[in-house]
Amino acid sequence: MKTVATGRFREKLKRGLLVMGLKSNLLRNATLKQVEKALYDYLVVENPECRPRQVQRLRFQAMKNLLHAGARGARRGFIADKPLESLADTFVDKFVLADTEKIRAFAAFYGFDPPSFLVVSPTENCNLRCLGCYAGDRSHRAASLEAAVFRRLLREKTEAWGSHFTVISGGEPFLYRSAGWDLLDVIAENADNYFLVFTNGTLIGEALAERMAELGNVTPAISVEGFEEDTDARRGSGTHQRILHAMKCLRQAGVPFGISVTATRDNAERILSDRFLDFYFEEHGAAYGWIFQYMPIGRDASFDRLVTPEQRLWMLERELQVLEKKGYFYVDFWNGGVLSLGCIAAGRAGGYLHVDWHGNIAPCVFFPYHVDNVYDLYARGRTLSDALKSPLFVHIRRWQAEYGYNQPPERVRNLFLPCPIRDHYAEARAIIGATEARPINAEAGRSAEDVEYMRCFMEYDRRLEELLDPVWEREVRLDETG
Template sequence: MKEFDIQEYMTHGVERVVSDAIKATLKNPKESAYMAKFAMASRSASKKRARLEAEGEHIPPFLIASITSSCNLHCAGCYSRCNNATEDTEPVRQLSDDDWLKVFDEADDLGVSFILLAGGEPLLRKGVIEAAGKKQNILFPIFTNGTYMADKYFDMFDKNRNLIPIMSIEGEKDATDKRRGDGVYDKLISNMDELNDRGLIYGASVTVTTENLKDVSSESFIGKLSDKGCKAVIFVEFVPVTDDSAHLAPGDEEREYLKKEIMRLRQEHPEMVFVSFPGDEKSSGGCIAAGRGFFHINSHGGAEPCPFSPYSDINVKETSLREAMNSRLFIALQNEGVLNDDHSGGCVLYEKRNEVETILGRA
């Protein structure tokens, strides 16, 4: 059996997303023109990563950057609030706009193609979003609750096509407002209409649970998003951070159902990009966190394996992004096989958090 090649696996994943994005924007000249340029930049970035791989240094194509710890919503079951990583007010000692620009510059130099901006609520950090807009070689999906979207952001997205708003939605109105708060669904629909009218590309992020799995993958829901101009749907499997919410986490049966539905949706909706996170890691070489395929930088600069695994032994404010990618914690997680360990499915790092804490104590 051929040995699993993480570099090849991640490169093919990037190529598929870029290819799907080009097809999804063919009828939109501005977006199609940008995506064609980004495809060239992405190929160049892949070559950079391949050169470094040949020299013994693995560079992941993705970063997840939580650019703020502040959020205005209190969504039921939010992993970030349960981990005390999100607060109502803007904390002190977060990375500045310039700090984040430095991270983006280093990522560009190393061949990182995608930086997912998250929070908290990332649109609270307008200066960081503006800094991201300057890095046209990198695509920045911005995971937002959508409540702060106004003309200043619509105009910014129009000017900087590498900024892609990804709005969180739980399905239809009742499900969305139940988890996110009254009136959120109507605001999201209003945003979608405005983005569509302006010809701007955007996507939706859906937290998949055992309760909404069939609804959020249905033609009724996906067809409605497509009609409103949505070009990407990112299915994020619910990760329980409290024992009383464990029943909401998809198991093997639900994950297999979602996998088949995504295959169907890709065939029936070529105008959209579909991504599942974390996806079926048990049959695709293991977890891609901790620098294998991506890692997470929290709002204070701590380099963590994943947003669901908030442990860090190095800070990008005090060191380079390159050094953070090779942190002792990340190397230990990879070398000791935790990322490939057998588990019940879903998030291996959350399930094996005691082992992660033990490794952190040694790192």
């Protein structure tokens, strides 16, 4: 969520008071109420960006749930003092309030606002071989970003964009090694950033968890597919038990962690069941969760694993219930498009771009096409920010603006269908063709040339519109007009 906050809102949200309040059993409830009111007044009452009212209410609910997740972790002793302080610092000073001076300087130079964060996949190396992984086939020699390039990317985006949040994906990030640097070495060097690391969790033991606790500015999101049977079926026998051990080590060290779940046709209902939520959020202490609906773009890609349009409708209605009634921060990157005001790819304000292990700069981890490569940019004396001006990124941001991001409330299109490459595939293919974007792997190359692949996606999208447009009208449009 991108927010350049007003002076009054800044005054209400004090990082030191938030940390003290979350730590104290006596002050915690009063602190939560004070911060909740400040968030509600700003997002819903003031609504300075003039967004649809129900969209703002849902965004407030998500931020409230995230705030309560921190409080719940502190109360149960699952978040140590240093990680709690770093979370509050990121939540208030660096992400909610934003670095306005750098944002304005960037906008004055480039003519548009910078992204809010960067996603880096520093290594292709992985110790698992999960079916359908978006990263594709790693049977060949795994590549990794050079440490000097990885470190330069982080400093550039922090200094140029005023961005203090970084997402690390993979491959398996904790296998990263380059010139004597590992992932936590890089994270330690960037203490002014908070890092969300998507990991399979199998490498996390007591020593690694303690090291993360000492740094304080990192949270791992551990991949699960459901319970033991589901997870082991996709990720390999014994994986789930190793994951539960990792969660235990993280709880004991006081490192906040979450779960990352791939929704498929086989597990869609299970991963939103009360039993599943209680197991991970209550029994094992997860603070948050992300749902990534399976995308047929990676290894052994198949439309047979894609959630059906009918399942997606059910998931959306259940996710809204979980958000508002269960109080968990458990967000679906597609159905949850209202929370980010639509697609956040291609370096949109409030959004991000993705750099992979080869240095290819893609709009999104699920949009595997590129024009620029960071090594090429650096060789020409350019910077990461120059990739934002590529035709591919400009076309996608134009589509985002026309779809709803820069539109008045009454003209915002269905944000439950926010994704160009998943929910509007024909438009994404047109953009790829018009900009001559190149695939970042062989799987993406094959799908771009496959007529049957395009037909399947277009039929899928047509059915999604039939089912989800009425929900948008009921949940958001009716509220706006009535």
